[in-house]
Amino acid sequence: MAHNRTQLLILGGGQLGRMLGVAAARLDVELTVLDPTPDCPAAATAARQVAASFTDFDAVVAAAADADVVTVEIEHVSTAALREIARGGTPTRPGALVLETIHDKLTQRQTLHDAGVPGPRFGALSEAGSPGGPGSPGGKNVAAAGGGAAGAAAAAFGLPAVQKLRFGGYDGRGVAVLDRGTDVIPLSGPSYLEELVDIETELSVLVARGPSGETTTYPPFEMEMDPELNLVQAVLYPAAISPSVAAEAKRVAEQAAAAIDGIGMNAVELFLTTDGRVLVNEIAPRPHNSGHLTIEAAETDQFEQHLRAILGLPLGSTRMRGPAVMRNLIGSGTEGPTTHHGLAEALALEGTHVHLYGKRASRPGRKMGHLTVCRADRTEARAAAAAAARAIRTTGSGDMMSERSTK
Ligand SMILES: Nc1ncnc2c1ncn2[C@@H]1O[C@H](COP(=O)(O)OP(=O)(O)O)[C@@H](O)[C@H]1O
Ligand SMILES: [Mg+2]
Missing domain, CATH: 3.30.1490 (Dna Ligase; domain 1)
Structure with a gap:
């Protein structure tokens, strides 16, 4: 089929695909999303959805027939299908080998170790x-x-x-x-x-790599983990680290992304230990939760940067405009059809950027959205983001009665 627009197939249709679709629209890239869930979050921003499993070899290969480039927003896709697509001449970025290295955390560790990347x-x-x-x-x-x-x-x-x-x-x-x-x-x-590493701070460094290895890197972001849910609760820029630790984090993250030869965005999770070591925890070869604040706070957001990298376009500036804090909006209460309580109250708070993922069902612990606040200093941004996040409660609609009053 003849077409003028660049055709991009993305395997996986969650929130990362949804936000990638926004960036794709800006560059007039036509997005097809492959995901088994009808009306998945990315369907809202893609030109079309193929309803199939990303581990279904035949479906993935067939969906790539019209694609100029194939990418992923989850790691557990059929790498055999990616190999087949690449054999047919369509680039898959990241490639099958990158995903196979990442799938097995021990192989990932070994690969990083063999490349001399510091880790636990x-x-x-x-x-x-x-x-x-x-x-x-x-x-x-x-x-x-x-x-x-x-x-x-x-x-x-x-x-x-x-x-x-x-x-x-x-x-x-x-x-x-x-x-x-x-x-x-x-x-x-x-x-x-x-x-068991004695962690002072968890950091994330986003490294974008183009098809010939050209690299741009964002400054380190600080990740605050939810101690109970074990997932990212907040991401802060700037990270509270010294310039020398920031430089070391950048060096180590670039070394890690090059070690797996990740093309596109690579989110490198790092530990700064209490004794001052910078260690790689793990890599996600795709846009990442820790990079959402780049949408409002960076010259180029991580989704556009991923597109630029996989399409062989010039990589954008990673300059940050100023301090910012992102907080995840996590499902609570009961499981069921999604209801966001207190949304209007949060939106009334100045400078609150809310991103809802359009997930039909809310579950306790599920990522349902996020919000970002930019301020002249990090402490203010953190307080404002915390207040906005407190205003919103996302539940399965069953437990309206247990909802606290939001005036
Ligand atoms: N070696 C370690 N020492 C101390 N804490 C760790 C170690 N590995 C992981 N953690 C903690 O567990 C969290 C989740 O581990 P991670 O390997 O990143 O798994 P996931 O794939 O679930 O993100 C990390 O963000 C960190 O807080
Ligand atoms: Mg992790």
Whole structure:
């Protein structure tokens, strides 16, 4: 089919796809979104939705027939389909190998370690009955057979430690702490161990890389985690770190993005430890929750930057216009059809930029939207963002009665 507009296929239709669609419209890029959920968040900003699973090889390959470029907003897509699409001459950015490296957190760790990227000490933790798992010169191999033997094996690595599932974890769901003296391995499934890092600050550095490796990097953003939900609660710019730590964070993040050869946006999660080390936690080879504040606070937002990078356009300026704070709007109360309470009250607060994701169902702990406030200083922005976030409560509509009064 002949067309003049650039055709972009995105696998996954959540909020990242929705916000990518806004940037795509500005550049007159026509977006097709592939997602199994009817009326997914990205459907509202895409030209069309293909209702299929992103792990469905045939559906993904067929959907790419008219695409000039294929990208992703989630990591768990059929990489076999991406390979097939690339064989046919259509670039997939990021590529299959990048996603396969990221899918398995242990392979990701190993890849970063092999490239000399600083990270927590780690070691494989094999499942009951299986051999020692892949070699890990970065740490000790730990053979765990369950029960006391597993405890002994973990003790050999050194406790306390963090157990991480190799596959499928997100929002802290695949992460558990093993306390000193424990003989219980909390998570079942293929996993590995990491040194429990004493974290001073969690940082995110967004690195955009074009098709020939040209790179632009945003300054570090500070992530505040929700201690119960284990997901990002707030993101702050500027991060409260010294210029030398900021420079080190930038260097390490660029090194990490290059190590996986991520094309497009790469969000590099970092730990600044209490003893001053900058370590890579993990990489998301796509736009990321930690970069939402770039929509209002940066010269180029992360979604447009991702488009520029994957389409081979000049990368935009990453200059920040000033301090900003983003807060996630998380579902609470009961599960059910989405209702946002207190929206008008939040919008009445000056300078509050609200982004609702259009998810039909609200669930406790689910990301339902976010808001960003820009101010002349970070402390003010943080207070204003907290007040606006307090005004909004997103629930399944079942629990209207338990709603506190919003005047
Ligand atoms: N080695 C570690 N030491 C201390 N805390 C950690 C470690 N790894 C992860 N965490 C904490 O758990 C959170 C989630 O871990 P992460 O590997 O980023 O998983 P997810 O894929 O769920 O984001 C991190 O943001 C951090 O707060
Ligand atoms: Mg993480």
